[in-house]
Amino acid sequence: MRSTISTIRTRRAASLRVAAAVAAGALALSLTACGGDDDKDDSGSRGSGDKETAASVTLPKLDGETLEVAAVWTGAEQKNFKQVLAEFEKRTGAKVTFVPAQDPIINFLGSKIAGGQPPDVAMLPQPGAIKQAVDKGWAKPLGAEATKELAENYSQGWQDIGKVDGKSYGVYYKAANKSLIWYNAQVFENAGASEPKTWDELLTTAQTVYDSGVTPFSVGGADGWTLTDWFENIYLSQAGPEKYDQLAKHEIKWTDPSVKEALTTLAEIWGKKDYIAGGAKGALQTEFPASVTQTFTGGDQPKAGMVYEGDFVQVNIGETKAKVGTDAKVFPFPAVGGTAPVVSGGDAAVILEDSKAAQALATFLASPDAATVHAKLGGYLSPNKNVDASAYPNDVQRKMAEALLAAGDDFRFDMSDQAPQAFGGTPGKGEWKALQDFLKNPKDIAGTQAKLEADAAAAYGG
Incomplete structure (x- = not known):
């Protein structure tokens, strides 16, 4: 959705379909085979969370230095990230304070900067937000050490998505596989339902669950971003990667017939x-x-048998008594077209106040060391290819990480996250609001397309 974003490279459709098929196929095979729980791990990595992570990156001594890191993360996600920051403090002597931010984070940062109190580093969830931070003169380029870590640990695609005009600004510390549907295993067993591989099979599974007396789907529609993720998976699989790239850059309009087809498909559930x-x-x-x-x-x-969202769903499952791999199972988002979709998302560390300490933190977050600390805590995936799979605490998450990396450079990043924040990342506005209205009235496909196009045109500048 961003004509000015140069970080997403256009790739041939055939290449993506092959890589997506490999990743989705690997995911399907591995996830359905998982029966281990979250408390035990055959690699022994579960217990290694209390052990020190061997240092592979050299960090400077920063005694007396202070840093502020802003992110929208809450709950377990915030708690686990603070443990990563604590490891940085331990190694450098710096003091790091986590600053809770609100969505949209660009607006939050604008207020902090206007007040003369910008955080040193911000975790930005959208390439569009990185671009805006650069355009506003807030973001500072990564230094030589951080750039070196990126080159050693990340595929070119993940490096490129953190660049603006060829210069590195973002370290994609956290990734997401956003092409998953989680289900209550007992509900499926009682209903005699099976894991679907195609959209038509998903509709059949939904009806089977419904006939058993359980509502098929739980949808977090109060958060508009979840609705954009539904649309993106359908659109990528049905329209194909080339159309996906065009719509992501607003090179085709939201009134295009391909959008109508995707909304029509989405309405089969909504x-x-x-x-x-x-x-x-x-x-x-x-x-x-x-x-x-x-x-x-x-x-x-x-209240429902299934819920769609990414790998990070595990964090919230952890708040229940359900165990991942036994009570809570997962299957890849089914193929709507010829190939199952593979949509990725992520959060990038961006420096706002350039300093030796801020550059050191970016370097640390680009290293396998930081990601390994976080991986052991669960509910997290890293695009860092040098994080050992054994660091993940269960088979489900380990296989998700392997499938994410198997896609290499041939992934598609969350479409709404590529958009200007006003269209793809603001509560009550743009795509979030249009799809909330569509959930309310799924018959109004033409009206939804018109509203999406009007808002997109305004955000992209025509």
């Missing part, structure tokens, strides 16, 4: 109020964390 927990009204009042927890509480009679 248009059946009995398929969504609480109906559209209930979904629009359900935030993402609750959409997960209500799928895995209530025994074999939860």
Whole structure:
């Protein structure tokens, strides 16, 4: 969705389909075979969380230095990241303070900068936000050490998505596989439902779950970003990667027939109020964390049998009694077209106040050391190719990480995250609001397309 984003390289459709098929196929085979729980690990890595992580990156002594790091992360996600920052403090002597930010983070940072109190580093969840930070003169380029770590540890695609005009600004510290559907294993067993591989099979599975007395889907519609992720998976699989890239850069309009086709497909689920927990009204009042927890509480009679979202769903499953791999299982987002989609997302560390300490933190976050600390805690995936798979605490997450890396450079980044923040990343506006309205009225496909195009044109500048 961004004509000015030069970091997403256009790749041949055939190349992506092969890589996506490999990644999705590997994911399908590995996830369905997982039966281990979250407490045990055959590699012994679960218990290694209390051990010191061997240092592979050289960091300077920073006694007396202070840093502020801003991110929108909350709950377990924030708690685990603070342990990574604590490791940095231990190695350098610096003092790091986590600053809770609000969405959209660009607006939050603007207020902090206007008040003369910018954080030293910000974790930005969108390439579009990185571009805006550079355009506003806020972001500072990565130094030689951080750039060296990136070159050693990241595929070219993950390096490029953190660049603006060929210069590195972002370290993609955290990645997401956003092409997953999680399900309550007991519900599926009781219903006699099976894991689908195609969209038509997903509809059949949904009906089977419904017939068993359980609502098929939980949707966190109060958070508009979850709805954009639904659309993107359908669009990528159905329209193909070339169209996906064009729409992502707004080189084709949202009134294009391919968008109509994707919305029509999406309405096959969103248009059946009995398929969504609480109906559209209930979904629009359900935030993402609750959409997960209500799928895995209530025994074999939860509010819903399935919930769509990325690998980070595990963090919220951890708030229930369900165990990943036994009570909570997962399958790849089914193929709508010829190939199952592989959509990625992520969060990048961007320096706002350039200093020796800020550059050292960016270097640390680009190293396998930081990612290994976080990986052991669960609910996290790293695009860092030199993080050993044994660092992940269970088979499910380990296989997700392997599938993410198997895609190499041939992945597609979350479309709305590539957009200007006003269109793809602001609550109550742009794509988030248009798709919330579509969830409320899935029959209004033409009206939804018109609204999406009007908002996109305004955000992209025509």
